[in-house]
Every structure is written in C-alpha cells, then in structure tokens.
Amino acid sequence: MSQSDFSGFEWSLEDDTLHEECGVFGILGHPDAATLTALGLHALQHRGQEAAGIVSFDGRQFHTEKHMGLVGDHYTNPATLAKLPGSSAIGHTRYSTTGEVALRNVQPLFAELEEGGIAIAHNGNFTNGLTLRRQIIATGAICQSTSDTEVVLHLIARSRHSSTTDRFIDAIRQMEGGYAMVAMTRTKLIAARDPIGIRPLVMGDLDGMPIFCSETCALDIIGAKFVRDVENGEVIICEVQPDGSISIEARKPAKPQPERPCLFEYVYFARPDSVVSGRSVYVTRKNMGINLANECPCEGDVVVPVPDGGTPAALGYAQASGIPFEYGIIRNHYVGRTFIEPTQQIRAFGVKLKHSANRAMIEGKRVVLVDDSIVRGTTSLKIVQMIRDAGAKEVHIRVASPMIFHPDFYGIDTPDRDKLLANQYVDEKAMAKYIGADSLAFLSIDGLYKAVGGKPRDPAAPQFTDHYFTGDYPTRLLDKEGEKVGRKVSMLANNG
Numbered sequence: 236m237s238q239s240d241f242s243g244f245e246w247s248l249e250d251d252t253l254h255e256e257c258g259v260f261g262i263l264g265h266p267d268a269a270t271l272t273a274l275g276l277h278a279l280q281h282r283g284q285e286a287a288g289i290v291s292f293d294g295r296q297f298h299t300e301k302h303m304g305l306v307g308d309h310y311t312n313p314a315t316l317a318k319l320p321g322s323s324a325i326g327h328t329r330y331s332t333t334g335e336v337a338l339r340n341v342q343p344l345f346a347e348l349e350e351g352g353i354a355i356a357h358n359g360n361f362t363n364g365l366t367l368r369r370q371i372i373a374t375g376a377i378c379q380s381t382s383d384t385e386v387v388l389h390l391i392a393r394s395r396h397s398s399t400t401d402r403f404i405d406a407i408r409q410m411e412g413g414y415a416m417v418a419m420t421r422t423k424l425i426a427a428r429d430p431i432g433i434r435p436l437v438m439g440d441l442d443g444m445p446i447f448c449s450e451t452c453a454l455d456i457i458g459a460k461f462v463r464d465v466e467n468g469e470v471i472i473c474e475v476q477p478d479g480s481i482s483i484e485a486r487k488p489a490k491p492q493p494e495r496p497c498l499f500e501y502v503y504f505a506r507p508d509s510v511v512s513g514r515s516v517y518v519t520r521k522n523m524g525i526n527l528a529n530e531c532p533c534e535g536d537v538v539v540p541v542p543d544g545g546t547p548a549a550l551g552y553a554q555a556s557g558i559p560f561e562y563g564i565i566r567n568h569y570v571g572r573t574f575i576e577p578t579q580q581i582r583a584f585g586v587k588l589k590h591s592a593n594r595a596m597i598e599g600k601r602v603v604l605v606d607d608s609i610v611r612g613t614t615s616l617k618i619v620q621m622i623r624d625a626g627a628k629e630v631h632i633r634v635a636s637p638m639i640f641h642p643d644f645y646g647i648d649t650p651d652r653d654k655l656l657a658n659q660y661v662d663e664k665a666m667a668k669y670i671g672a673d674s675l676a677f678l679s680i681d682g683l684y685k686a687v688g689g690k691p692r693d694p695a696a697p698q699f700t701d702h703y704f705t706g707d708y709p710t711r712l713l714d715k716e717g718e719k720v721g722r723k724v725s726m727l728a729n730n731g
C-alpha cells in the first residue's frame with residue numbers, strides 16, 4: 236500500500252489505542268477522502284471526545300455520518316466509511332461550548348442553499364452567536380440545532396452576494412469570536428480563521444490534494460506534507476476546475492490585525508507533537524517547566540508529572556532543578572481527557588479512574604507534582620490525596636501556567652467564574668490548604684510568554700490571547716453583555 240493509498244485500509248482498535256478539543260479536517264480531490272478524514276479526526280481526538288461527524292461529496296450527492304462518542308467507536312467500521320463515498324470530505328470532533336451534547340448539534344452541519352449544498356465544521360465559539368441567532372429567528376429562520384455554528388449557515392443563505400465564496404465571506408465577517416472553520420460545497424473546500432487567529436488551522440498537501448486541519452498531527456498520521464498555517468483573518472478557497480486541476484485562492488477579508496494565538500493551545504489543548512503557529516508544542520511545554528523551576532524552586536526528592544498534560548513541563552522542571560524525574564503516577568490510557576468532559580460529576584469520576592499512584596517511586600519521598608494547569612482543582616485534589624495515601628512525606632504542586640481567573644468564550648468550556656479554583660481562595664496558600672498540598676506555586680504570565688514566544692508579555696500589544704489569566708478579552712463579548720435577556724435557546728426537552 237503506498238503511503239497515500241488508503242482504499243483497502245481498515246482500522247483496528249487493538250492497533251491504535253485512543254489516547255489522544257473541537258478538531259476540524261477537510262480534504263479535496265482524493266479518492267479516499269472519507270477514510271483520510273476519519274484518520275485525521277482520529278489524530279485530533281484529544282480536541283473533542285463527545286461526538287464526531289463526516290460529510291462527503293461524491294460528485295452527485297452529499298453523504299453524512301454523525302455519531303455520539305469517539306472517532307474509533309464508529310469510523311473504524313468499513314460499513315460506515317462505505318456510506319461516505321466521494322473525493323471530498325470534511326469532518327469534526329466535538330467538545331461542546333454552545334448547545335447541548337446531542338446528535339442535532341454534531342458537526343459538520345449541512346444545509347441546502349440556493350447554489351447547492353454546503354457543509355461546515357467549526358472549532359471555536361462565536362461571542363455574538365446568540366445575539367445573531369435571536370435576530371434571524373425574529374425574522375423567520377427555523378433553527379434545527381442549538382449550536383452557534385448553525386448561525387453561519389443562515390447568514391450564508393441570507394447573503395445578497397451571488398457566489399458561495401462571497402456569501403461565506405459575508406457570513407463570517409458578521410461573526411465575532413474564535414473560529415477555525417472548514418466548509419465544503421460541490422466543488423470547493425474553504426478554510427477560514429478568525430481575524431486574530433485564536434484557534435489553530437493548518438494547510439497540508441497529500442499527492443497534490445489540499446487538506447485543512449486543526450493541528451499538524453492530523454497531517455502526520457496520513458503522511459501529508461505541512462504547507463503552511465492558515466493566517467489569521469485568512470480565507471482559502473480550493474476549487475476543482477473543469478479539467479480536474481485544483482485552484483487555490485487566498486483572501487484576507489478582515490481588517491488586518493496582529494495574530495494572537497490562544498496560549499491555552501500550548502498549555503493544554505494541542506497535542507505535544509503538533510506545531511502550532513510555527514512552535515513545537517512539546518518544546519514550549521518543556522520551556523514552561525524550565526521557567527517554572529527557575530521561578531518557583533522547591534526542595535524535593537522526585538519530580539512527578541500529572542500525566543499526560545503535565546509530562547513535558549515536568550521533564551523541563553526536573554532538568555532545570557536537577558531533581559530526578561519519575562513516573563509517580565500511572566495513567567490509565569482507557570480514560571480520556573477529564574477537563575473537557577461535559578459535567579463535573581463525570582470529570583471527578585474520570586480523574587479517579589484515570590490516575591493511580593506508583594508507590595515505589597513515592598513512598599517516603601518529598602514529591603514535586605507538576606501539572607500544566609489548575610482549572611477547577613478536581614485533578615489536584617484527588618491526586619494529592621492519592622500521593623499521600625501512597626506514603627509521600629511531602630507533596631508540593633508546581634503548575635506550568637498562571638492562575639485561571641476568567642472564563643473563556645472562544646471554544647474552551649470554562650464558563651463560570653465561581654467554579655474556577657483561583658476565584659474561590661484568596662491566595663496560593665489557601666488553595667494549597669484546600670487541595671491538601673504542602674505548597675503550591677504557578678508560573679508567571681511573563682514566564683509563560685517567554686516559554687512560548689521567547690519574550691515577556693507586551694501589555695500594550697499582547698502577543699497571545701490570554702484572557703483566562705489576565706481578563707484581557709481580545710474581542711467584544713456581545714452575548715455575554717446581553718446575558719440578562721436569558722440564555723435559553725430551545726424549548727425542546729433537555730436543551731439549552
């Protein structure tokens with residue numbers, strides 16, 4: 236089988252374990268488009284574990300498969316892939332930020348428009364989605380989902396422009412917030428990134444066929460070449476021409492602004508083997524650990540990562556401090572990411588199932604626990620108790636990112652301020668007491684900026700999106716400002 240011949244390819248869960256937020260993938264002009272999309276989504280599984288969907292186009296018709304659960308639970312089945320014929324496809328792995336966890340919100344979303352069908356898949360969140368939704372409903376639109384993404388379809392349908400591309404651009408110009416989007420029509424694959432590039436999106440190439448996906452790890456899995464990042468504010472349109480060739484046109488409809496990628500991609504979301512905006516995620520995480528060791532030293536016998544997210548930072552911490560690194564916590568790889576689970580109850584249970592203490596490396600020792608972040612404190616609370624139960628003499632926590640005080644509205648599910656641990660206690664000492672740790676310290680914002688971009692934060696023009704740490708939101712928050720009108724968007728049982 237050549238590297239790009241996937242026609243006879245079948246998945247087996249035994250071959251590839253699922254150990255890896257929303258992820259998007261799109262490919263144009265490849266005979267195995269759906270299989271490649273499924274493989275790409277598999278590599279992007281860490282970006283969303285609630286549901287996955289693929290839409291393909293076979294030259295005549297669009298085909299859709301949407302399922303709740305993991306990519307591997309459904310798209311390993313050749314019968315499912317056989318229902319997705321055609322040489323163009325887009326896909327999505329979902330972790331909900333607007334709209335409930337239900338099949339009707341699983342992406343890609345599809346609509347029949349004047350010019351033909353269009354499917355869209357979106358990573359991110361619109362900060363004016365609810366406001367626009369109310370406006371279009373007031374003028375007669377019938378919404379089929381509670382997803383913020385659906386608003387884009389309505390705006391495309393209502394646009395007065397004649398070509399699909401111009402309609403798409405007209406629609407996204409009205410949207411505010413964070414987005415990395417792929418869209419597919421009968422002949423086109425379109426990619427778009429928000430004006431400051433909060434969410435990541437890259438372009439690849441497989442045998443001359445264009446691909447767009449959230450992270451480079453999805454290109455690696457199918458042997459595709461990385462071409463470039465989709466730039467902030469850029470829309471790239473790839474189109475199959477009558478002679479079979481593919482044209483590629485890049486447009487910049489938004490007012491030019493400096494790029495401000497989301498720091499949390501580096502801290503937590505992206506896979507360590509991905510390269511986000513030209514930076515290796517692994518290297519930035521290790522740098523965070525090195526800077527943390529220099530800023531927040533600790534007397535300890537062993538540095539223990541909270542796996543998986545804390546591992547590269549713990550390696551950096553151990554390297555810079557000279558304290559030996561050991562796997563003092565063993566992770567059960569059959570439990571996914573707990574932070575992005577939809578309810579607190581599942582998160583707490585997930586953390587318990589996921590980690591166990593490796594007594595041999597902990598007993599009688601002063602343990603320096605390194606994690607990438609503390610959000611709600613669910614993980615730290617459980618892990619400190621577990622380490623103590625395994626006989627640790629002291630437990631010190633070092634966190635490779637600053638304290639999180641503010642919710643995110645751009646695609647990360649941290650909506651309530653009062654649920655963030657940093658807002659519940661006056662300082663690190665009080666937080667440490669609650670968690671049961673002997674000490675607790677966080678990386679400074681400049682330490683994080685230097686780890687990722689080499690320079691401290693420029694307060695006049697911050698190089699990254701960092702509102703969860705600083706409260707500096709890079710866009711208007713229209714829906715939030717209008718919150719008093721209520722957030723209920725559906726009368727259907729169990730829906731938002």
Ligand SMILES: O=P(O)(O)OC[C@H]1O[C@H](OP(=O)(O)OP(=O)(O)O)[C@H](O)[C@@H]1O
Pocket residue numbers: 503541542543544545571572573574575606607608609610611612613614615
């Ligand atoms: O304070 P909390 O609310 O517990 O959230 C923070 C924790 O959640 C994440 O881990 P997660 O289990 O999601 O993912 P990982 O396996 O990639 O580390 C992160 O790495 C922290 O450990």
Ligand SMILES: NC(=O)CC[C@H](N)C(=O)O
Pocket residue numbers: 256257329330331332333334340342357358359360361382383384646647
């Ligand atoms: N995490 C995301 O990117 C979510 C995408 C979209 N807002 C949804 O809820 O489906």
